[in-house]
Amino acid sequence: xxxxxxxxxxxxxxxxxxxxxxxxxxxxxxxxxxxxxxxxxxxxxxxxxxxxxxxxxxxxxxxxxxxxxxxxxxxxxxxxxxxxxxxxxxxxxxxxxxxxxxxxxxxxxxxxxxxxxxxxxxxxxxxxxxxxxxxxxxxxxxxxxxxxxxxxxxxxxxxxxxxxxxxxxxxxxxxxxxxxxxxxxxxxxxxxxxxxxxxxxxxxxxxxxxxxxxxxxxxxxxxxxxxxxxxxxxxxxxxxxxxxxxxxxxxxxxxxxxxxxxxxxxxxxxxxxxxxxxxxxxxxxxxxxxxxxxxxxxxxxxxxxxxxxxxxxxxxxxxxxxxxxxxxxxxxxxxxxxxxxxxxxxxxxxxxxxxxxxxxxxxxxxxxxxxxxxxxxxxxx
Amino acid sequence: xxxxxxxxxxxxxxxxxxxxxxxxxxxxxxxxxxxxxxxxxxxxxxxxxxxxxxxxxxxxxxxxxxxxxxxxxxxxxxxxxxxxxxxxxxxxxxxxxxxxxxxxxxxxxxxxxxxxxxxxxxxxxxxxxxxxxxxxxxxxxxxxxxxxxxxxxxxxxxxxxxxxxxxxxxxxxxxxxxxxxxxxxxxxxxxxxxxxxxxxxxxxxxxxxxxxxxxxxxxxxxxxxxxxxxxxxxxxxxxxxxxxxxxxxxxxxxxxxxxxxxxxxxxxxxxxxxxxxxxxxxxxxxxxxxxxxxxxxxxxxxxxxxxxxxxxxxxxxxx
Numbered sequence: 148x149x150x151x152x153x154x155x156x157x158x159x160x161x162x163x164x165x166x167x168x169x170x171x172x173x174x175x176x177x178x179x180x181x182x183x184x185x186x187x188x189x190x191x192x193x194x195x196x197x198x199x200x201x202x203x204x205x206x207x208x209x210x211x212x213x214x215x216x217x218x219x220x221x222x223x224x225x226x227x228x229x230x231x232x233x234x235x236x237x238x239x240x241x242x243x244x245x246x247x248x249x250x251x252x253x254x255x256x257x258x259x260x261x262x263x264x265x266x267x268x269x270x271x272x273x274x275x276x277x278x279x280x281x282x283x284x285x286x287x288x289x290x291x292x293x294x295x296x297x298x299x300x301x302x303x304x305x306x307x308x309x310x311x312x313x314x315x316x317x318x319x320x321x322x323x324x325x326x327x328x329x330x331x332x333x334x335x336x337x338x339x340x341x342x343x344x345x346x347x348x349x350x351x352x353x354x355x356x357x358x359x360x361x362x363x364x365x366x367x368x369x370x371x372x373x374x375x376x377x378x379x380x381x382x383x384x385x386x387x388x389x390x391x392x393x394x395x396x397x398x399x400x401x402x403x404x405x406x407x408x409x410x411x412x413x414x415x416x417x418x419x420x421x422x423x424x425x426x427x428x429x430x431x432x433x434x435x436x437x438x439x440x441x442x443x444x445x446x447x448x449x450x451x452x453x454x455x456x457x458x459x460x461x462x463x464x465x466x467x468x469x470x471x472x473x474x475x476x477x478x479x480x481x482x483x484x485x486x487x488x489x490x491x492x493x494x495x496x497x498x499x500x501x502x503x504x505x506x507x508x509x510x511x512x513x514x515x516x517x518x519x520x521x522x523x524x525x526x527x528x
Numbered sequence: 529x530x531x532x533x534x535x536x537x538x539x540x541x542x543x544x545x546x547x548x549x550x551x552x553x554x555x556x557x558x559x560x561x562x563x564x565x566x567x568x569x570x571x572x573x574x575x576x577x578x579x580x581x582x583x584x585x586x587x588x589x590x591x592x593x594x595x596x597x598x599x600x601x602x603x604x605x606x607x608x609x610x611x612x613x614x615x616x617x618x619x620x621x622x623x624x625x626x627x628x629x630x631x632x633x634x635x636x637x638x639x640x641x642x643x644x645x646x647x648x649x650x651x652x653x654x655x656x657x658x659x660x661x662x663x664x665x666x667x668x669x670x671x672x673x674x675x676x677x678x679x680x681x682x683x684x685x686x687x688x689x690x691x692x693x694x695x696x697x698x699x700x701x702x703x704x705x706x707x708x709x710x711x712x713x714x715x716x717x718x719x720x721x722x723x724x725x726x727x728x729x730x731x732x733x734x735x736x737x738x739x740x741x742x743x744x745x746x747x748x749x750x751x752x753x754x755x756x757x758x759x760x761x762x763x764x765x766x767x768x769x770x771x772x773x774x775x776x777x778x779x780x781x782x783x784x785x786x787x788x789x790x791x792x793x794x795x796x797x798x799x800x801x802x803x804x805x806x807x808x809x810x811x812x813x814x815x816x817x818x819x820x821x822x823x824x825x826x827x828x829x830x831x832x833x834x835x836x837x838x839x840x841x842x843x844x845x846x847x
Contacts, residue, residue, distance in 0.1 A: 274743045276814030287565040510817040513743045
C-alpha cells in the first residue's frame, strides 16, 4: 500500500488541528490552524461541543427550577449566572430584596470571582509552562487557595461550586456563625498569596517575554467584537457594570476598576490580578457591614410553579468574572419563561480569537487563548 | 585484556546501575516536585512513600499494547527510540566515576561526549519525521533548530575548563582541579552558567522544553509512540540528563575528588546535587517561545561564550 505522507505537497503550509481534545484547549474547543513553519496564517474556530440547550431548557422548566441549571452555565462562577435571572424576575415582578440578602449576594459573587480568577491564573500558567514544568507549580498553588475558598462556600451553602444560593427575593441560606472569622482568616492569608504569585510571575523575565506585546487587542476591535470584562478592561476601557450600572449594593463599596494599557496578554493577566485584590477589598467592607434582618422577602415556595413573572420583557446584566453576563427574559405571565436569552461574556470574548491569532506563533496560541479565559459551558450554553 | 571482554565487564553493570538510577530519578523527581508544590507525590505503591512506584510504572509500560501506526515509516519509526537511547547511554563511556573506574579513557573524551550526545537529536528527528503526523513533525523541526543553536554555546562553555586543565581527557581535567573550576574567578562561573543553560536547552528541559511543549504540541515527537518505545524515550532523556549532570561534575565540581568518602560516592553525590538543581529550575519556570529561545542563544549566550573563552585564553597566557 502506498503510504501518503503529510509532507507530500511540501510542508511549508500545514493545517493543524488543535482540539477538541487538546491539553490546552480549555475545555472542548477546536481550532483549525494554518501554519507556515511556526507562523499562523489563518484560524478557523469551531465551537458547540458543549452545547446543552440551556436557553431552550429555560423555556420548558419553571423559573425556580431553572436556577440550578443556570449554575452550570459558566461553571466556574455560578453566582454570576444566578444573579442576572434573579434581578430580571425581581424587577419584572417588583419584588423587594432585603438589604442583608443583597450583602450576602455581593459576598458570594465576589468570592466566586476570586475562585474563578484563581482558576484562570492556574490554567493560564499551566498552558504557558506546561504540565511538566513551572506551570504546574502555580496551578497547584492557586488551587490550594481556591480549595480554602470553596470550603467556606461549602460550609455556607452545602455545595462547593454550584450553590444555588440566590432565590427570587433574597438568598436561600443564611451565614453560619463563624463565617466572619473564616472569611477574614482566608482574606489575610490570600493577600499574602497574591504577592507570592506576583513574585513568581511578575518578576519572571521569561513570563514577561511570553506575555508582553503578545496578542494585542486594540480598543476599537475589542468594542467591535463586543468583548467585556477583563478582556475589554485589559484594552484600556474602563467599563465595569458594578460601577457603570450599579446593581445590588455595589454602590456602597469603595473599589477601583483596574485597566490595562496595551491590551496584550500581560494586561489581561494584570487586570485579573488587580481585580482579585479589589474583590478582597469589597469583601472586607461587605463582611463588616452586613445588616441585621431577613434573608429573603418571599416565603419559601412548596410548588415550583408558584413563582411567576408577570408578562413583559426585561434585560438585566451583572459583571461576571468574564464580563457582562446578561439575561433577556420575555415572560407571558406563566411560571416558565416565554423566551430566555443568555448573553454570555465568554462567547463574545472568544470571537476575537481569529483576529488575535493571525500572525502569532504556535506558542502564542495557548497564551492568547488562556488570556481570554473562556469557559466553554459559557460559550456553548 | 581483550577489549570486548573489558567493555562487557564494565558496561553491563553500568547499564544496570544507570537504568536503576534513572527509574528512581523519576521517583525522586516526582517527590521533589510534589514537595515544591505542597503535595505528597507517590505514596501508596510501596510504603513508605511509594518507593515501588518506578517499578509499577515500568511494569505498566511493559504490559501496554505496542502500537505501530499504519502510515508510519516502519523501519525508522521503530529504530528512533533506540538511536535516542544509544546516544544517551554511550556517553557514559567517557565519564570517570573515579580515578580508575572509567570504561574508556579517551584522549579526546570531552569531544567524544559532545559528539555522541548531539546524536540524540537524530533519534528525535527520526521519530518526528517517520511518525507522519503533524505535531511530531513540528516538534522535530523545533528540536533541530534548538540543538543547532545551543550546541555552540555549550561547546564554548566546555572549552574553557578544558583549556584551564590543558587536556580533553576527562580524568586529566578532574586531576587538574586543585580548586574546583566553578570557583575559578570569573571564567569558572560564567562558563558554568552557560553550560547549565545550554545543557538544559540541549536536554529539552523546562524552560527550554520547546520540542515537546505539551500545551502546544501535545507530546512532541513522542505523540505516536506507545508502550516501551515511549518509555525508552523517557528513560533515555533521564539518562542523558544524568550524564550531563555527570559532565558538569567532571568539568566544574571536581569529579570524584572529596574527603573521607570513596571517589564514586563523591561523584554520585555531586551529580545528584546538580541533577536536583536542574529539577528545581524545571519546576519553577514557564516555557520560552522558540524565537525567543533562538534569539537568546545567538544574541546572548554565543557572544558571552566567545568573550569568556577569550578571557580564559588571556588568563592562561598571563600565568
